[in-house]
Amino acid sequence: MSPSCGGTVDISVSLVLIISFATKSDTGNYSCMTQPPDTISPTVSIQIAGLQGQVWYWMLLGKSAILLFSLASLAVKYKRGELRRLSAHGAVSRLQARRHFGVSRCLTAKAPPARKPRERVEIPGLERITYAERMHYVPGLAKPVFPDWERDYKDPRHYRSPPVHEMPLYKEKPCYVFNQRTSVLEGVRQALWLTKTKLISGLPPHLVSVAENPANQIPDQDERVQNAIKHARFWDTTEERPRKEKYSKTLLINLIHLCATLQSSHPAIGRRILAEKYSLAATWKRGEDLFQIRGQNGLLHNSMDPLPAVSGSQEVADTADHVLETFYPVSPTIDLQKVHVYKEEVNSTGFRGDYPYPHSHTLYFLEGADARCKLRPEQFRANMLMFTFGNALAHAHKLYGTQPQRVLDSPVTVQAVGTNGRIFQFLVFQLNTTDLSGDDGIKNQVWLDEDVELYDFAKVRPLIKKKQVR
Amino acid sequence: MAARTRLPLLFPKNLPPFRHQKLVHTEAVVKEPQYPPIVPSLTAKSKSARRRQFEERVKTICASPVEEKLSLITRIQRQKFVVYPQTFARNADRWYQHFTKTAYIPGLPEKFNLNAEKTTGEEGSPSAPAQVAVPGIDDDAFADIRCMVTRVILQEQWYMKKRKPFLYREQEMMVGPLLRNLVTGLTFSLAKYNPLLLRSSLDIDPQVNFYWWRGQRIIPKGHRKGRQEPTRFQIDDRPHSQIRISQQLPQFTPLEASYTAEVPEITYAPNLMPLFRRQYDNKIFTGSKLPDPACYGHTQFHLVPDRYQRDRMARQQQSDQVEVFLRANGLASLFAWTGAQAMYQGFWSHEDVTRPFVSQAVITDGHFFSFFCYQLNTVALSVDTDANNPRKNLLWGTESMRLYERVEKGEVVGLNDGVIKLLVQFLLNQP
Numbered sequence: 001m002s003p004s005c006g007g008t009v010d011i012s013v014s015l016v017l018i019i020s021f022a023t024k025s026d027t028g029n030y031s032c033m034t035q036p037p038d039t040i041s042p043t044v045s046i047q048i049a050g051l052q053g054q055v056w057y058w059m060l061l062g063k064s065a066i067l068l069f070s071l072a073s074l075a076v077k078y079k080r081g082e083l084r085r086l087s088a089h090g091a092v093s094r095l096q097a098r099r100h101f102g103v104s105r106c107l108t109a110k111a112p113p114a115r116k117p118r119e120r121v122e123i124p125g126l127e128r129i130t131y132a133e134r135m136h137y138v139p140g141l142a143k144p145v146f147p148d149w150e151r152d153y154k155d156p157r158h159y160r161s162p163p164v165h166e167m168p169l170y171k172e173k174p175c176y177v178f179n180q181r182t183s184v185l186e187g188v189r190q191a192l193w194l195t196k197t198k199l200i201s202g203l204p205p206h207l208v209s210v211a212e213n214p215a216n217q218i219p220d221q222d223e224r225v226q227n228a229i230k231h232a233r234f235w236d237t238t239e240e241r242p243r244k245e246k247y248s249k250t251l252l253i254n255l256i257h258l259c260a261t262l263q264s265s266h267p268a269i270g271r272r273i274l275a276e277k278y279s280l281a282a283t284w285k286r287g288e289d290l291f292q293i294r295g296q297n298g299l300l301h302n303s304m305d306p307l308p309a310v311s312g313s314q315e316v317a318d319t320a321d322h323v324l325e326t327f328y329p330v331s332p333t334i335d336l337q338k339v340h341v342y343k344e345e346v347n348s349t350g351f352r353g354d355y356p357y358p359h360s361h362t363l364y365f366l367e368g369a370d371a372r373c374k375l376r377p378e379q380f381r382a383n384m385l386m387f388t389f390g391n392a393l394a395h396a397h398k399l400y401g402t403q404p405q406r407v408l409d410s411p412v413t414v415q416a417v418g419t420n421g422r423i424f425q426f427l428v429f430q431l432n433t434t435d436l437s438g439d440d441g442i443k444n445q446v447w448l449d450e451d452v453e454l455y456d457f458a459k460v461r462p463l464i465k466k467k468q469v470r
Numbered sequence: 471m472a473a474r475t476r477l478p479l480l481f482p483k484n485l486p487p488f489r490h491q492k493l494v495h496t497e498a499v500v501k502e503p504q505y506p507p508i509v510p511s512l513t514a515k516s517k518s519a520r521r522r523q524f525e526e527r528v529k530t531i532c533a534s535p536v537e538e539k540l541s542l543i544t545r546i547q548r549q550k551f552v553v554y555p556q557t558f559a560r561n562a563d564r565w566y567q568h569f570t571k572t573a574y575i576p577g578l579p580e581k582f583n584l585n586a587e588k589t590t591g592e593e594g595s596p597s598a599p600a601q602v603a604v605p606g607i608d609d610d611a612f613a614d615i616r617c618m619v620t621r622v623i624l625q626e627q628w629y630m631k632k633r634k635p636f637l638y639r640e641q642e643m644m645v646g647p648l649l650r651n652l653v654t655g656l657t658f659s660l661a662k663y664n665p666l667l668l669r670s671s672l673d674i675d676p677q678v679n680f681y682w683w684r685g686q687r688i689i690p691k692g693h694r695k696g697r698q699e700p701t702r703f704q705i706d707d708r709p710h711s712q713i714r715i716s717q718q719l720p721q722f723t724p725l726e727a728s729y730t731a732e733v734p735e736i737t738y739a740p741n742l743m744p745l746f747r748r749q750y751d752n753k754i755f756t757g758s759k760l761p762d763p764a765c766y767g768h769t770q771f772h773l774v775p776d777r778y779q780r781d782r783m784a785r786q787q788q789s790d791q792v793e794v795f796l797r798a799n800g801l802a803s804l805f806a807w808t809g810a811q812a813m814y815q816g817f818w819s820h821e822d823v824t825r826p827f828v829s830q831a832v833i834t835d836g837h838f839f840s841f842f843c844y845q846l847n848t849v850a851l852s853v854d855t856d857a858n859n860p861r862k863n864l865l866w867g868t869e870s871m872r873l874y875e876r877v878e879k880g881e882v883v884g885l886n887d888g889v890i891k892l893l894v895q896f897l898l899n900q901p
């Protein structure tokens with residue numbers, strides 16, 4: 001629904017309802033009413049579209065019409081500026097709860113509807129005589145209107161923020177922000193479109209060969225990994241079994257600990273350091289829209305030396321032929337937080353100045369890290385991809401400046417690992433270009449290995465179903 | 471004159487010769503007991519019956535495997551004193567020493583102190599550089615470690631963009647990551663000198679619990695008035711991180727050396743400390759369950775609570791309690807850890823440890839570091855087992871030392887090499 005612009009009292013509202021299914025038995029007369037009554041001007045027209053070949057026109061079923069009309073009325077009220085509170089997603093919410101003061105009448109019934117306050121009539125040229133000087137109500141005199149009192153000192157406990165369009169950082173053009181709790185509808189496809197990336201499934205071959213090389217393996221690897229899994233899944237708590245968030249975190253830490261024991265033979269491991277709770281920020285333009293990525297996403301392994309580029313310059317040039325996958329009619333900005341108040345050109349890796357470990361090596365994501373948002377596997381992978389891209393972009397901006405570059409001299413490579421305690425996702429991202437405005441040209445590349453199971457199950461007691469041990 | 475002696479003319483009648491032979495020439499006869507031993511009843515309402523029930527219980531516990539032992543010891547829930555390692559009670563370290571039968575020895579054991587003496591002796595020679603020498607590590611490696619420590623400190627205090635810490639969460643937000651990076655960095659740098667660390671298990675935010683009996687009191691009121699009741703204690707500790715290994719650390723001093731140590735004796739009841747009683751699950755836990763191969767402890771790292779601030783205590787004229795708090799923390803945490811390790815090996819009150827259990831701890835608030843070493847010589851602390859037990863547990867501890875003065879414009883000012891040296895030595899401790 002789209003309320004038309006204009007600040008007049010009478011606003012025409014048009015509702016477009018698309019009905020996908022109708023039968024002959026649904027014909028008939030329907031009545032509807034608006035709640036609260038007469039808030040919408042009488043010129044409400046309902047167009048019913050989408051019926052293939054049917055000629056019946058009817059109003060939709062009662063209750064949904066009431067709902068739609070009430071939403072429309074709230075939209076109209078918002079447009080008039082009568083509603084002040086908005087929820088985070090830009091939708092309209094109700095005013096403060098209506099109080100039910102009358103205690104001498106029945107308390108269990110529905111509260112009577114709020115009475116509209118008497119309308120103040122301003123007649124130009126006439127002075128309103130109020131009972132302000134008399135200091136008490138006098139029947140016949142008007143109610144005085146006093147100016148709002150503002151505190152002359154600053155009290156941080158009583159601060160009302162100005163409306164959005166009066167804030168100093170307000171901009172007309174909206175910015176779409178991706179944060180660590182965003183769950184995008186189209187998952188990896190949307191993340192690929194937003195970051196102008198080509199997806200290659202499976203890890204790059206040289207990484208796989210490094211993993212298979214026995215010189216790089218830990219002595220007694222199987223037994224130690226099994227001990228690590230058992231410790232995380234069974235032994236870490238005084239109760240019977242630890243909770244999912246706890247065991248996934250413990251497992252990740254145990255495995256990183258195991259890998260780091262190879263430091264004596266691989267001194268490069270000693271040149272890395274872990275950082276947790278670092279705040280990332282990166283900005284880029286895609287088409288006409290401005291995008292930002294912000295947030296504290298997880299563990300980061302920072303290294304003194306950059307990762308080598310995975311694919312050579314020839315392959316990078318070949319990505320120019322790849323066409324990005326779109327998912328019309330869904331907009332690529334769906335599920336991203338739209339803000340009008342933002343700082344332009346924020347690019348920060350989370351560390352300042354000449355940090356001795358400037359290059360991001362690997363990010364570690366935990367699915368259960370944030371209790372408030374539960375991401376499905378596809379959305380989790382998209383989250384991983386976006387934050388890896390954000391890290392690479394922030395670093396590229398720091399190295400080459402914020403002007404979009406068509407092709408980077410040395411591509412920035414960042415890796416990521418995500419887990420939920422049993423299933424792992426591996427990702428290698430290579431940033432080839434910072435020129436992300438158009439859909440053509442050189443693309444970035446990502447190698448994704450999804451849903452790799454570390455073990456089938458880890459159970460504390462055997463499952464007994466129908467008196468048989470499974 | 472020769473008196474006529476009367477010769478026995480007759481053989482005494484009661485000594486017939488045949489029967490006599492038997493008595494002279496045979497050995498003592500071993501008789502099979504024809505009746506079972508006479509023991510007090512098991513179910514009568516008498517004190518001897520209670521004693522026998524107790525002995526039977528002790529026998530079943532001694533005879534069962536370790537898991538069952540632990541569950542039998544901790545099965546019955548009763549009101550017990552909950553001992554908090556980080557407590558603001560005054561002179562808490564003397565109380566805790568009494569509860570755990572520990573003697574405090576200021577300074578560190580000889581194996582850490584020897585090097586301090588050696589280096590002070592070598593300072594006179596011009597060839598020795600300004601850096602301190604640690605046995606087992608050459609100076610280059612020590613310089614690397616020093617750089618790594620500097621970078622870790624700078625990352626958390628200077629380079630990383632952090633928001634202002636929440637109220638009373640400063641330690642968790644500022645010092646926690648620093649300590650974690652320090653532990654991991656040091657562990658892996660020193661892994662090639664100490665192969666135990668390669669096989670070690672690092673726990674972040676583990677739980678350590680211990681339950682024991684010590685002393686008794688007369689029940690003042692109630693239907694059991696007048697009877698003796700043993701005092702039960704429980705420690706529930708959450709160190710910041712700990713390193714567990716699969717082999718035991720060697721002892722600092724032999725068992726017998728602890729016989730002469732002095733443990734302060736406190737005649738007051740524990741609840742005057744103040745200490746409060748609760749009843750809940752009795753837990754004994756080292757940080758990981760029994761089947762874990764890394765069942766012995768190496769080092770624990772603790773963060774002090776946020777309300778423990780030195781300048782605040784100085785303003786309240788409680789500067790002496792600063793060290794007392796740290797000592798009490800180290801004592802309680804390490805006693806709980808070593809006690810739980812001993813229990814996992816099957817030792818308990820009535821089966822005392824045959825070898826000492828040793829662990830170390832470092833307590834820090836980001837600037838000040840204190841080091842503690844603990845040797846558990848006895849778990850037999852309950853009334854009947856402690857009566858003739860000359861062994862005492864030992865705690866060595868240092869005063870708190872600054873690691874660095876401050877961080878200025880990307881530089882760490884006043885880095886104390888002695889503290890780094892002690893950290894390195896602690897982690898290098900191996901059998």
